[in-house]
Amino acid sequence: MADRGSFDEFYAGAVSRLVGQLFPVTGDLHEAEEVVQEAFTRAAARWSRLRDYDVPEAWVRRVAMNLVTDRARTLRRHTKAMLKLRPPPEALPASVEALALAQALRTLPVRQRQVLVLHYLVDLPVEEVAHTLGMPNGTVKSLLSRGRHALAAKLGETEEVLDPS
Amino acid sequence: MSDLRERLQELADVAARHGRTPGPEVARRRAHLRRLRLLGGTAMLVVLAVVAGTVATDRPSDRPTPLTPTPTAGPTLTTVPTNSTVPLPRWIPSVTPLKVRAHPGPYPGPDPGGIVRDVTSLVRGCRDRSQVRLWARAQGKVWLIAAKPPPPGRQHLCWATALMNQGGGGALGTQSSELKPLRATFAGGGNRQLGVVSGMVTKRAVRLRVLFHKGPPLDLVPVDPGDQFPVNFWAGLFLETGPPRAEGQLPVPAVDRVLAFDQAGNQIAACRMRLGLDNSC
Numbered sequence: 009m010a011d012r013g014s015f016d017e018f019y020a021g022a023v024s025r026l027v028g029q030l031f032p033v034t035g036d037l038h039e040a041e042e043v044v045q046e047a048f049t050r051a052a053a054r055w056s057r058l059r060d061y062d063v064p065e066a067w068v069r070r071v072a073m074n075l076v077t078d079r080a081r082t083l084r085r086h087t088k089a090m091l092k093l094r095p096p097p098e099a100l101p102a103s104v105e106a107l108a109l110a111q112a113l114r115t116l117p118v119r120q121r122q123v124l125v126l127h128y129l130v131d132l133p134v135e136e137v138a139h140t141l142g143m144p145n146g147t148v149k150s151l152l153s154r155g156r157h158a159l160a161a162k163l164g165e166t167e168e169v170l171d172p173s
Numbered sequence: 174m175s176d177l178r179e180r181l182q183e184l185a186d187v188a189a190r191h192g193r194t195p196g197p198e199v200a201r202r203r204a205h206l207r208r209l210r211l212l213g214g215t216a217m218l219v220v221l222a223v224v225a226g227t228v229a230t231d232r233p234s235d236r237p238t239p240l241t242p243t244p245t246a247g248p249t250l251t252t253v254p255t256n257s258t259v260p261l262p263r264w265i266p267s268v269t270p271l272k273v274r275a276h277p278g279p280y281p282g283p284d285p286g287g288i289v290r291d292v293t294s295l296v297r298g299c300r301d302r303s304q305v306r307l308w309a310r311a312q313g314k315v316w317l318i319a320a321k322p323p324p325p326g327r328q329h330l331c332w333a334t335a336l337m338n339q340g341g342g343g344a345l346g347t348q349s350s351e352l353k354p355l356r357a358t359f360a361g362g363g364n365r366q367l368g369v370v371s372g373m374v375t376k377r378a379v380r381l382r383v384l385f386h387k388g389p390p391l392d393l394v395p396v397d398p399g400d401q402f403p404v405n406f407w408a409g410l411f412l413e414t415g416p417p418r419a420e421g422q423l424p425v426p427a428v429d430r431v432l433a434f435d436q437a438g439n440q441i442a443a444c445r446m447r448l449g450l451d452n453s454c
Contacts, residue, residue: 019197027192028185038298038329041194045297048197052204100191106183129181159177170177 015055019048022065026072029129033076033121035114037100043079047072069130070140073122112162120155123148128171199294206291206345263425266361266413268368268388271311275408277396278305280317288343292335293319295347299331300324306332306398307371307406313339316369316408322401328352330404334371336360352403354378355433355442357454359426361413370428370446371408372454377441378433383409386429 023044030040047068051058058064102110113121119141126137127148138148160167280289289305296303299321307318320332329350337343346360357372370383374395383391388411395405413427426446431454433442444454 015201016197019200023194023197024189024192025185027194028187028189031188031192032181032184037188037192040188041192041298045194045200048200049203049207052197052200053207100184100187102183102187103180106180106187109177109180110184124177125181128178129185156177172176 014059015052018051018059018064022068023048026065026069029069029125030072030076032110032113032125032129033073033118035110035121039076039079043072043075044068046075066140073126073141076122077118108163109159112159115162116155116158119143120151120158123151124155124159127152193298193300195294195297199297202291202294263423264416264418265386265425266368266427267415268385268427269412269414270383270385270389270391271410271412273309273311273410275307275309275393275396275406277307277398278319280305280308280315284337285340286337286342288335288337288345289317289319291343292317292333292345295319295333295345296321296331297347298350299329301401303331303333306402307396307408309408309410311410312367312412314367316371316410318371318406318408320398320402320406322399323352323403330373330402332373334358334360336367336369355431355444355454357428357431357444357446359428359446359454361424361427366413368411368413368427369408370411370431371406372431373404373406374433375442376403376405377435378405379436380434381407381409382432382434383428384430384432385411385427386425388427 026044026047027037027040030044031037034040034043050071051064051068058067061067100107100110113124116124122141123137126132126140127134132140134145134148134152138145141148156167156170160170163170282289284290293303293305296319300323301321303319303321305317306320307316309316315337317335317337318332319335320330323330330352331350333345333347335343335345344360346358352373354375355372355378356374357370359368359370361368370391374381376397378395381393381395383393385391391409391411393407393409395407397405411427418424426448428446430443430445432440435441446452446454
C-alpha cells in the first residue's frame, strides 16, 4: 500500500512535466503522452527499486527518450506509409514563435531534438545529456551544434538569437 | 525575440497543460498484468496473433481447455500448399464459421476476472469514457471491443480488445488507432481453438464478408457504437481445426481477406490479412 501511495504521488508530480518535455521531441502530443505512459508503466513494475533513486524522474525520462528513438526507428524501417496516414499533429495554443519552433523541430533528426530538449529545456549539462542518451560527450556537442544551426536556418534567425549565452 | 530556452519552455508548458494521461492506476495495472505474464510463462492461448495490434497480455490462470469443434461443414482439405523455398510448409487451419451475433455494449456480465475493467482501462488517449462497444459470446468465451470516440478533427480511434473465458481469465490487446474504411485484427487460437476476426468499418458498410483460406465465408453485420464514433465495429468468431501443427511450423492467419459492402451491395472496402508488411488490414 505504501508502495502504491508513493508511486501515485511520484506520478502525479511528474507526469505533466514529462509530457511537456517529450512533446518537443515527438512533435505530437498524443505520442508524447503514450511514451510517457509506457515509461511510467515500466517504472511501476520496478518501483520497489526506483523509489530509492535520488531522481526517479530522470529514469522515467531516459526510458521515454529511448522509446521515442525506438519508435522513430521502427517507423522508419517498417511503416513509412503509416506516417502518411497519421493524423496531423494537434495544434496547441502557443505563441507564433513557439509553434514555429515546434514545426522546425519536427524536421530535425530525433537525436538532435533529444539533445536540444535535454540541454535547453531540462537544463542538463552536456555530460548528463550524454549519460541520459548513452552517447559520448563529443557526440552530444556535435548534435547540439548541428541542431542549433539547423534550427536557426529553418527559423530564419541567427544562432546567437537562439542561444544568447 | 525569445531564445530557444524560453520557446521550448513555452511549448512544454502548453503541452503539459493540454496533455491527458490516465491516472497512475493505469500504469500500475499494466505493470501488474505484465508481471503476471512473465510469471505465467507460456501463453494462455497457443497463438494469439493480433495481426494489426501492438500489445498482447495474457493471464496465466484459468487456462482454457481445448475446444471441441462442431462438425465441420467446410472443406476437409488438410494439406498445405507448399513453397519449394520453405523447408516446412506453413500451417493453415481449416475453419468452421460460427453463427454468433455481435451485440453493442455495455457488456452485461458476469466479469469474474475483471477483464471488462482491464480492457476499458487499456484504452488510452481520445476523449470521454472508455466502454465496451461490442461483445460476442461463443464456446464459453466472450470477445470484447472497448473504445473511446476520437477528439474532434482527429483521424484516429482509441480501442482495445479482449478475449474472456468463463472463469474470468483472458487475453488483452491494444490496437492500432488510425482510422481506415476497413480495419481488421485477427486472433487465432490454433488447432481446435476459437478464432476471432474483428475490427472497424466505415458506417457506409452494412455487411462484411470474411474469406478464409480454408473454409466457407462468414457474413457479418457491423454494430453501431453511436454517432460519436465515425466507424462501426464488427466481430466474427470461428473454430480452427486441424491438421495438428508440427513443431516449428509457422501459422498463417486463417483469414485471407475481409470485404465490406454498402446498402446497394457494392463492395466499398477490402483488405488482405497477412503477417508482416503485406498486411493491409
